[in-house]
Amino acid sequence: MVGVTSPPDRVRPVNRHWRFTGWLLAAVWLFFLNIPFVTALHQPELWRRVLGLASVIAFGVAYVLIFEWARARRQRHLPIPVGRARALLALLLAIGLVGIPGTGGDWLTTLVFVAAAAVFLLPPVESLVVVALAAATPPVTSRLVPGWEAESTVVFAVLLASFAMFGVSRLAQRNAELQAAQQEIRRLAVAEERARTARDLHDILGHSLTVVAVKAELAGRLLELDPARAATEIADVERLAREALADVRGTVGAYRGVDLASELAGARSALAAAGIVAELPETVPELPTDRDELFGWTVREGVTNAVRHSGARRCVIRVDPAAVEVRDDGRGPAGESAGAGHGLVGLRERAARLDATVTVARAPGGRGFLLRVTVPDTNGRDRG
Incomplete structure (x- = not known):
């Protein structure tokens, strides 16, 4: 039930490693489904056994896929659609209910995962309602359904898992915010460097090209009146153009002194x-x-x-x-x-x-x- 967010500056192979770790951490908690799984495995009737085992396996697969889908959206800083989250929780609950003929009262264990998923997927108020209903279901059903015992351990597990998932979801949110802040810092640094380069290029070329234009204009006026002076001015234009080119190269390479x-x-x-x-x-x-x-x-x-x-x-x-x-x-x-x-x-x-x-x-x-x-x-x- 623990999500792992990969650091933004990791290279691609490390990202794959953390993605695999996220799948592993999501799947390892499915160990607690062993209770309904064992109950279904010992059903005397074949159809009950098949239905129970199939429902437990389907529930585990669905839970992992839903969790990874939500974790991926959080990592990409995308919102989780509330309508889709409700539909997915209803799907989990339906799979658990379908398996009742094969798992009996032990299907209540699936409520632990439903409550944890609600905390991760839904807004706080709605998730709190789901957790309260999941915690209240075991004692209520034990009174209504003959043969089902009041499972206080399930109630405790629902509350503990929900609290743990609340911490994980807040941690995932903070990690996503930190990654977004780091990306913004990098973007601003690039923008500042571009602004600095543009400013230096303007200051350097603005001055040099202004002098080049003045000297070229002067050389044009002197071309017939004083060819020797005009040649001197043209030589200065060439020198200034070369200096401007050197200045641009220096600015592109580093700060120009x-x-x-x-x-x-x-x-x-x-x-x-x-x-x-x-x-x-x-x-x-x-x-x-x-x-x-x-x-x-x-x-x-x-x-x-x-x-x-x-x-x-x-x-x-x-x-x-x-x-x-x-x-x-x-x-x-x-x-x-x-x-x-x-x-x-x-x-x-x-x-x-x-x-x-x-x-x-x-x-x-x-x-x-x-x-x-x-x-x-x-x-x-x-x-x-």
């Missing part, structure tokens, strides 16, 4: 290609690795917005140990509210890991775009 110094150097090149005057810090302060990476992503996002959207003529980047700021004198991302865009969403996600604050606003004076990331100090207050 970003540092502030490299991003400032890239910002100088991108702003110059876009014809934007750049005002950048000469030196970079010593920063923890996680903060250095966050500030690098901030510079990348701010410069990408300045080159792609703003129409700016000047871009200023300020860095100190607690904050980084990118400010231009353009019009900001066209048609986007503050904080919109995949890049800024990804930046906020990265900043949240360090409890940093991301500020997106108009620059002082009402013209221009301001992006600032501020990291709290050790006392939890924002600095800068």
Whole structure:
């Protein structure tokens, strides 16, 4: 009467092993049907003997099949149809009653299995009713049917088996809930990894392709006016395309390292290609690795917005140990509210890991775009 749920991370051969174990544990309890079986075996009349033996065997087979059907549905997190459960219990009871001519009063032993099956199959209230009726049947029938003795052991067995099956069913339910929770955790982990990869690819390619587009446009304008300068810009486009490809490969393979110094150097090149005057810090302060990476992503996002959207003529980047700021004198991302865009969403996600604050606003004076990331100090207050 004990069900076994296989762990979700088992391989197929182990699952077959546990499935066999479940069948075995369901069948071993049928040993208690030996009482009506022996009674039928010693019937003097052949037809009684055959009917009794056939009913006991049919009852045992039906019980095991019903139990395994219900256990399989629980393992797959499927509900047990109440109507079908009632019909199956009625079938068990009918098989037990059919065998009365061959098993006599010992057919009452089958009520133990009917009660246990009811606990496993039916809702709590209905199963409680079935258990009460099964426990009350032996003393009642002993008074109504001559020759049938009041079997107190059957009453005790009904109650004990029902209580045990209640524990087994609750355990099976908890195991199913645990498996569902584990599957959900795995699904969320995969979704988070996909979101991280998509965010990194957007941030990497968005910046690189923006610079490529600006340099290609500049090369097209210079093609007739200054072929040598146009060739230089085309060479830069080729270099940037190769770097973007390397970045994508690095992102697919693992987390791509970003540092502030490299991003400032890239910002100088991108702003110059876009014809934007750049005002950048000469030196970079010593920063923890996680903060250095966050500030690098901030510079990348701010410069990408300045080159792609703003129409700016000047871009200023300020860095100190607690904050980084990118400010231009353009019009900001066209048609986007503050904080919109995949890049800024990804930046906020990265900043949240360090409890940093991301500020997106108009620059002082009402013209221009301001992006600032501020990291709290050790006392939890924002600095800068």
